Amino acid sequence: ERQLQPCTSHKHAPQCITCLYSQSSDTCRFQEIRFFCQNKDGKIIGFFFQEDRDPETLSIDWPENWNVTLSATHIQELKKTAVGALLPILRAELAHITNCDFIPIYRPRETQVRATCDGCMTSIFVCSWMCRCCCQEVCNECFEDLKELVSERPGDTSHDTIDDFVPVTRFTKSELENTVQDMCVLLGHESVGDSGLPTALINSEVMYSHGEAETSTMEPPSHEIRRFSAEDLTEDIFRPLWAKGDPLLVTDVGARFKVPWNPCYFIDTYGSQRCEVIECQQGRTRDTTVREFFEQFGSNHEREECWKLKDWPPSSDFEMEFPQLFQDFNAAVPMPNYVRRDGVLNLASHFPLNTIVPDLGPKMYNAYANLTDRDSKGTTQLHMDMSDALNIMTYASLDSENKDGRAVWDLFRAQDSNKIRRFLRAKFPKNSGDPIHGQEVYLDDNARRDLWTEHGVKSYRVYQTPGDAIFIPAGCVHQVRNLSDCIKVAIDFVSPENIKQCEKLTQEFRQENTRIPWKEDVLQLRTMMWFAWLSCCRQEKLAASRK
Template sequence: MSSEAQNRPRAININQLLNPEPELHHHSHHPSSYVQGRHLRLSPPRMPTMSVQGMLHQNFDHSSHDLNPPIMPRERSVICSPAAMASDPISYPHPLEMNYSSWQTSERASSRIAASASVIKPESLNLEQRDEQALSKRKAPDVEDAEEPPRSKRKLLERLPSGTSQRVGFPSKKRREVAESNGYAPNVLYKLHDKQGDSPYTASPAEMPDKANVALELQTSRCMSSKYKNEQHLPRCVACTRRWAGDTCRFQALRSIYRNSNGNIMGFSFQEQPTPAMSMKFPNVWNTSLEMSHIQEIKKVIAEALLPTLREELAHVSKKEVICRPRELEVRATCDTCLTSIFSCSWMCRNCGREACAVCFEQVENITVEPENATPDDLQALQARRENHANGNPFFLSCIKRTDHGAKDFSPVTRFSKGELEGIIHTMEGLQLLSPAHANPHSAAPSAASPLSNDSEATLTSNGGEISSHDILRFRDNELTEEIFRPIWAKGEPILVTDVGPKLKVDWTPEYFITKYGQDTCLIVECQSDDLSKRVTVGDFFRDFGSYQGRELCWKLKDWPPTTDFKNDFSQAVPMPNYVRRDGVLNIASHFPSNTVGPDLGPKMYNANANLEEVNNKGSTRLHMDMADAVNILTYAAPRPDGSEGCAAWDIFRAEDSDKLRLFLRAKYSLTSLDPIHSQQVYVEDDARRELWLEHGVKSYRIYQTAGQAVFIPAGCAHQVRNLSDCIKVAIDFVSPENIHRCERLTREFRDLNQKRAWKEDVLQLRAMMFFCWISCCQQEEKLKASIS
């Protein structure tokens, strides 16, 4: 995402724990205040005390949102009330106790990765023995299908009077609302069949009992609650049996249970009718007036990008036995395999509750479904595909009771109603008929607005020295208009903007931070290594700025401080505010509802020493790619060791050169990682850049950024940074209409990588973001029309 994305906290990689390898071992510095997956937004009342191993098997319901919050493994983010926090005291890991080298670079940490470390290997797979010290301390029987509630809940359960209707983790008000909306009887009944020999447990359709002789009960508690813990024929979801910290029960408010007159379970079913849509709190105020022209431009772009997905979902809704799940507002749902955010066309295992995106479910079908009239060769090929997939991802088919699930165990899931989809699709198709195909209003800017005009003060500068580099377009802040910006940005070219510094009101200097925050503690990380970090005071870190004598290590501090004052000051100073600001009228992300778990796009602060190594330099930020557009402002740069003006050296590569760049990196550095760019292992030094140009004809935009200058980095452009002096930078991510297609391509790339090694979650949620933006724009359009009439 932002240009400093490599500094973000990492999620524990299960493959690293089971089979340690040199690749993808990244260092995390300062944990982000947002955590990947199901994540709570409350601050703890005390300092963290738990280690990472303890964190892996505790059932936390809350996470930190303090200045230096610990990384908490999460699968989906949960918003919890203060009352719930008071009733369930917990402890948090102190950053110094955490093994940061185990966390993958990412904006938020996912508990699906971390908690998978405690998953028992399926019986059908013959894998190497796990390193028990690297995993949870809990014994295997305690991990799998545990009968007792998590330890953090036991005392609370014991305090509840017998027979109470209160259930931990699901407020009574919410239970009533769900029960009231469940006034119909589902059409399909499932029964859990006991394991016979080598055959797995499975929940398959069964004959519907006489409804006059059964009671239908909506599951309003977690699978492992005292209400259900003694039920032998009721499958428990993976979130409950594995005690995934922060994850919510997959079957709660979704599954109904049939009991006979004796109270015994006869079977269960799932929601087959759409539930009433939950209210979303869309923004009503932007940085400037949201005009009809803004709305129409955004809607045209979204319709073109989202319409194919919605058509697929319309066909998905019509499938048999489809399960209707309410659209999550308090959590971010992700595919349990590839970590892509789930928006449409998903599938859920009826046994364990794992949810798979359409692509992952297609792979489940490919390795578990026998072809009709299969020959011995067909069956042998199927087994070979399954074994080959298991070697790369041994937990891909993991289900309950140490067994595997297959395609027959999954049911289609939708978060839409058919009528809702038909209405949106009809509107989008009508909008496309009114405008030419692929008409991007931003790319149609007249050529007269080109910055290359002699009348413009924009200049082309080449700072590449003897190493060939592209010329970077350079503008003063007051001369860069939307008419100039749009066609350049649509082509995916970076831009350098000067004279931004005077717009900053806060004194972004080391002296200011020493005076205001000098006694605060912070975690800093060494740039050249992957595993060296220490805790110091803010004053100690900034007091060293500009003093190079005797310095042996290069330290950096990221994501500090996240206070509102700094964010507001930065937002007032950014160039192209309609695009960049969190409330910018042309920022697709500005329409995200406030009562949902949206992406953390910044602004974020990056402070780092000069990187003066001459040999094996790893830079301040290694080569990587961001999932969204970004702008980075250098707010302060100390003089260089020779007394010259301080700066940061950037190399930004064109998106169309990415494949050639990957080819060069694999050969040059003998990389065995899945992707030499996304793995963030390399800083391409000067000699290597020269080789890259001579061998592949690929060169970068070389930029020397000084204080008060802003660098715009389009989504999909690989880039790296090396501080040539001690620097303070601030970056923010945004999603522009021009680059939606590039963001989609990057989402697919990360999804493909996660198929083989789960390491980076889809925190951008691009499709959900576009959908919310569409709904918001439609609402604002109606308001504007009503005000005019």
């Protein structure tokens, strides 16, 4: 008999960790995958799990529409990107279920919960192991760590033994074999570079040199960011520059907005909403209203604290919460094929609509001025994002000298991140964990000068004004300090060019989670790539059937 109810309905059977600890945010782990053996009296005398079987026809609500027509060219590019990222790990999964001493357990891919490793909170896609007694599931890396821990503590029976863990898969063997074959056929003789992009595209990059930005004699040197007006930046210009992994600045985006994204609008429209704000220097939080927060805009000379309303709305979907702003944002963004949720070149746009879709925004970042550079923690401390991002400033009050408001950004090249880590560990030895992902540091002018002198690393120093949009590649370390009260809106996206960086960051975040519980892998990069592959294959078949 298959278990169709949660473990709590079967009191004489081993309980999964979800039912055992009443984790309401998760579903019963054993439900639908465990089978009971019963005697003639109906008493449970044992259990087993189903092995490889034909894939179930899951009710998947695939996206059907994008910002523009999903062309055959788009489909081929996205499929080749998926192949570069997925082919090695799908081969590893095939070995995982065929070259093992245990018969693997098959479980359907989850749609209502996000499958994550119980050890490091990284999303699970392939090569995982499950405990038959409690249904705890761990990634292969955590399983290897567990084996090492058990070998160091022989005779410890306080936990499930390593022998209780068996390989688990969300693929059938035939599905894996057919997909690997299809991917190899797609590649043919075309080599794929490390980024997952076809070599032909990588070699077509236009190389640009970066001069020195104009800086005062007091500031350390910086790179000069490439600047374009919103009207002049085309996809043909953008793509080779973006493939280099450097940030870009787009001006005159503000003219595209129809809604006034200013304090008066938010006071009039959402003033009664409750919200939580955080003080940027000390990390204190307090509850307030949208009206109270925005009414203080423009009075920076009267206050000493720097309060920030970040990630707004914090949990609800931006489109549902602010439909007018969402439509206005979609119509205004530069490079919509990349940036929009439904952008044809945004790999996240292929996530099924009835699954746990990553919340990539938009989100608003509203904060008061932070007037002190020395010993400041900035408005947003040094960090890097897990995916690509676009940040647009929609409003800034006059600064303390009644000049046009702005925010100052420092953006560092992804290839300089390890040098920055070495510098931070030496300069701030008391900080634990990854000095970038810990988000505990803001580099003032003196620190940036030391970074340049000691390691030859300089930032792109950018002064963002209303209407300016900054493209931030995945893996690009950056920090921000508002020089006046600012309203910004940002969105994350996943471009074909930066899959390698996203994968690297996923592993770095995993390492941070093994030290302390930090953050869940909400991006689900490999699952995203798999859905993009399936979605594109589906669209390809639909197009062929219409001919």
